[in-house]
Amino acid sequence: MKGRIHGILPIERNGIFKLNCQMIFQKLIIEWLSKVRIKKHSVQVEGFNKIKNIVIIINLDEKKTCDLEALIHSFEALGKNVECIGVTLIGKYFVKKGMKIIRNTDFSLLGKPKTAWIQQFFNMKSDYALLIDRSSNYLINHVAIHCKANCYIGYKSVPENELLTLQLTALLEKEDEVFLRYIKLIKS
Numbered sequence: 001m002k003g004r005i006h007g008i009l010p011i012e013r014n015g016i017f018k019l020n021c022q023m024i025f026q027k028l029i030i031e032w033l034s035k036v037r038i039k040k041h042s043v044q045v046e047g048f049n050k051i052k053n054i055v056i057i058i059n060l061d062e063k064k065t066c067d068l069e070a071l072i073h074s075f076e077a078l079g080k081n082v083e084c085i086g087v088t089l090i091g092k093y094f095v096k097k098g099m100k101i102i103r104n105t106d107f108s109l110l111g112k113p114k115t116a117w118i119q120q121f122f123n124m125k126s127d128y129a130l131l132i133d134r135s136s137n138y139l140i141n142h143v144a145i146h147c148k149a150n151c152y153i154g155y156k157s158v159p160e161n162e163l164l165t166l167q168l169t170a171l172l173e174k175e176d177e178v179f180l181r182y183i184k185l186i187k188s
Contacts, residue, residue, distance in 0.1 A: 022034060022109060030142045032112040045151045047187045049154050051127035053081045059133035059139055060088040060101070066132050071176035085121070087133075087140045104139055111142055122146040128153060130179060136161045153183060 018090030032157045075082045084099045106114055115117045124148040141163055156167040
């Protein structure tokens with residue numbers, strides 16, 4: 001898309017694209033806060049057999065190659081509690097049953113949540129956080145770091161996402177099986 005700068009989408013007015021300044025400042029502040037929190041984050045990783053709660057954070061602005069329903073079903077069949085959060089910058093998305101949606105407008109300029117359910121979500125602790133995102137989206141990283149997970153799993157990207165404990169190579173099909181296979185191998 002022409003006029004796109006590092007994950008910031010332009011706003012069209014009278015046929016001319018202008019960048020939303022508030023969105024740019026929000027992105028810069030959230031990226032800086034995330035880097036500070038990542039440096040402070042050093043927790044012992046629990047083995048897959050010991051964990052109970054998994055959060056899946058998915059970028060709704062990307063083309064899907066992971067069967068989310070199959071992945072959730074596989075984890076639930078293994079006795080894990082799964083929560084799914086969809087994150088979007090564009091605002092156009094397809095909602096799956098049981099998925100909660102987070103938009104950049106749900107946060108203040110300084111990255112504080114504006115809604116009660118996001119604040120409640122930030123106060124909960126997850127064991128693992130799966131980031132289904134190829135773009136290292138700043139908002140997904142911001143939501144993920146607040147999960148307080150002891151293991152962050154996602155796609156290998158350039159530049160490297162420093163938040164991730166385990167990085168997987170993105171495939172074009174059956175990514176849900178790859179996620180499950182590698183996550184089950186994690187031992188404490």
